[in-house]
Amino acid sequence: MSDTPAIELRDVIKRFGETPAVDRVSLQIGDGEFFSLLGPSGCGKTTTLRMIAGFEYPSSGEMLIHGRSMATIPPHRRPVNTVFQSYALFPHMSVEQNVAFGLQMQRLPKQEIAPRVSEALELVRLGHLAQRRPNQLSGGQQQRVALARALVNQPEVLLLDEPLGALDQKLRKEMQLELKSLQHRVGITFIFVTHDQEEALTMSDRIAVMNQGKVLQVGSPTEIYERPTCRFVADFIGETNFIDGEVVESDGGYSSIVTPDGLRLRGLAPRTLPAGSAATLSIRPEKLRLTTLEQAGPEQVAALPVSVELVSYIGSDTRITVRLNEQRTLDVWEQNRRSTLDRNAYWQPGEQALLFCPPDNALVLAE
Amino acid sequence: MSQTANRVTTPAIERGRLTWSGVSLSLHAVLIYLFLYLPILVLIIFSFTRDAFGVRWTGFTLDWYVRLFNDERLMGASVNTLLVASVSTLVSTILGTLMAMAMERYQFRGREGVEALIYLPVVVPEIVMAVALLAFSALVFDLINALTGQVLRRNLTTVTIAHIAFNMSFVVVVVRTSLRHFDRRLEEAAADLGADSWQTFWRVTFPLILPGIIGGALMAFTLSLDDFVISLFLSGPGTSLLPVEVYSRVRRAITPEINAISTLMLLLSITLVLLSQLLQRRR
Numbered sequence: 001m002s003d004t005p006a007i008e009l010r011d012v013i014k015r016f017g018e019t020p021a022v023d024r025v026s027l028q029i030g031d032g033e034f035f036s037l038l039g040p041s042g043c044g045k046t047t048t049l050r051m052i053a054g055f056e057y058p059s060s061g062e063m064l065i066h067g068r069s070m071a072t073i074p075p076h077r078r079p080v081n082t083v084f085q086s087y088a089l090f091p092h093m094s095v096e097q098n099v100a101f102g103l104q105m106q107r108l109p110k111q112e113i114a115p116r117v118s119e120a121l122e123l124v125r126l127g128h129l130a131q132r133r134p135n136q137l138s139g140g141q142q143q144r145v146a147l148a149r150a151l152v153n154q155p156e157v158l159l160l161d162e163p164l165g166a167l168d169q170k171l172r173k174e175m176q177l178e179l180k181s182l183q184h185r186v187g188i189t190f191i192f193v194t195h196d197q198e199e200a201l202t203m204s205d206r207i208a209v210m211n212q213g214k215v216l217q218v219g220s221p222t223e224i225y226e227r228p229t230c231r232f233v234a235d236f237i238g239e240t241n242f243i244d245g246e247v248v249e250s251d252g253g254y255s256s257i258v259t260p261d262g263l264r265l266r267g268l269a270p271r272t273l274p275a276g277s278a279a280t281l282s283i284r285p286e287k288l289r290l291t292t293l294e295q296a297g298p299e300q301v302a303a304l305p306v307s308v309e310l311v312s313y314i315g316s317d318t319r320i321t322v323r324l325n326e327q328r329t330l331d332v333w334e335q336n337r338r339s340t341l342d343r344n345a346y347w348q349p350g351e352q353a354l355l356f357c358p359p360d361n362a363l364v365l366a367e
Numbered sequence: 368m369s370q371t372a373n374r375v376t377t378p379a380i381e382r383g384r385l386t387w388s389g390v391s392l393s394l395h396a397v398l399i400y401l402f403l404y405l406p407i408l409v410l411i412i413f414s415f416t417r418d419a420f421g422v423r424w425t426g427f428t429l430d431w432y433v434r435l436f437n438d439e440r441l442m443g444a445s446v447n448t449l450l451v452a453s454v455s456t457l458v459s460t461i462l463g464t465l466m467a468m469a470m471e472r473y474q475f476r477g478r479e480g481v482e483a484l485i486y487l488p489v490v491v492p493e494i495v496m497a498v499a500l501l502a503f504s505a506l507v508f509d510l511i512n513a514l515t516g517q518v519l520r521r522n523l524t525t526v527t528i529a530h531i532a533f534n535m536s537f538v539v540v541v542v543r544t545s546l547r548h549f550d551r552r553l554e555e556a557a558a559d560l561g562a563d564s565w566q567t568f569w570r571v572t573f574p575l576i577l578p579g580i581i582g583g584a585l586m587a588f589t590l591s592l593d594d595f596v597i598s599l600f601l602s603g604p605g606t607s608l609l610p611v612e613v614y615s616r617v618r619r620a621i622t623p624e625i626n627a628i629s630t631l632m633l634l635l636s637i638t639l640v641l642l643s644q645l646l647q648r649r650r
Contacts, residue, residue, distance in 0.1 A: 053555075054559075077561075081559055081560065088553050089554065090556070090557075090571060092574050101557070101570070204546040
């Protein structure tokens, strides 16, 4: 089984009327992987998940689970289980009956169901609430019941549709870690749909970033964040500065661009870009370096003279907006590594400074 | 109870402080309830009077109830009514529920038309329904006569079919409301957990819309119990139903016997309502 992917999508298209909701998506998701589908609402991530669950059928393309085609398999005969965004717990059943439902559908003997149900409830630490009705539980508890109800069936793949969306911030963070460790323990493939990029980065082994029905990039959290291959991904994941310009030179994996206001900047180019083509240089705020005029030492890179415009102290970081010229400002984040109350240790608006944009920290992306 | 606690927890009327608005509001409520229930109360009381005309209180007796159970015509009519109500309720509830499911779940051509037509019997005057059903049954009987030579007459079956026809609309209305509040994602969840559509219906959909179905059935049963016009038109000679029988007796004179049977019908209705509420509270 290790060679065949847990889930494979080949050129899957799903149309609702004229517009494709999912547009030629091909994915391979490995056994035991924590895989996230990440994108803004309406990007097709939920439709993709619903096709894997069997609630929707592809308009064209193929879908396989462990090498088995799902073209004609209805949801109740697929080896997957879903944790719904709304949890969809059965309100007329107790927690225990909810969790037992799947096993009863498999017609397992009673004496086998009972221990597995209590085991699943222990797994999500809800053993003491087995007799409650869903409406007597908090949001977080309902979420864990939904998880237990799916996991008890030992599916080949667990599908999670924004399961943390309805929880408050603190509970969300707790559940993120809990889900991640749970996945380690049970070793089941998780496919996790979310629009929250931080959530996806925290939990996933790999992420597929989607927009307008298409998968734009698939990669590890580090790859997605550090080496986005297009402007949308760079913009959607984390924050970044975009500097539009024209390619003037490409060599050895780097490209240089020149902007209309006369800046010349260099950065890594994931794809070789021909001179003269339009391109965007993307550099994340924490990867820019700001120094005072006096500190400037011998640098490999040209320094850009800037003036500090806005300074926001947010505790762990200081976020600075610097102005390069009339038209252009950039965001720079500095970590506050030293604990001090000395005002002079922090940037002040109006200060003159030098900005460094190291080519290895910047990416030149095609428009 | 201390005065402070009192002031915090209870509004003016309950506290018994005499304010103009409090008094008039309470009086209003009392009058409304008297208006609604006084006639019924009088009816119940006079079902126990010794007075043979049932309009004066001359002492307590259970004679009328005893006589009632010995009155073969009245008992026969009661049995007929219960039979017609039960069968028409059962059939109209099943058909109405299926119809409501179809209208709520499926998009099909002419759905708006079907919807409008199913609600028509609710608003059409009953006398029109009765005449229409009578004319239709005559037509069908003539047709059967012409085709097979058999001579059919109106009987309990025709009344039952007529009751099904108007009850179904009411069931559809009530069941659709509960279907509209039903979260269809629960059905997806059931399918996801391995339930086929049959299991999904019986384990998830049905228990959750059951209060609506019970409500619809109860309504159908009650409507059927006290239906007069359609029952009068559609039941054949010799197959009298209770409301019709009661009416024909009242034309001669109101007797405490009639009061007694009415009280029993009332008791049945109240029992049914309480039972359905009890069933619905359990879930």
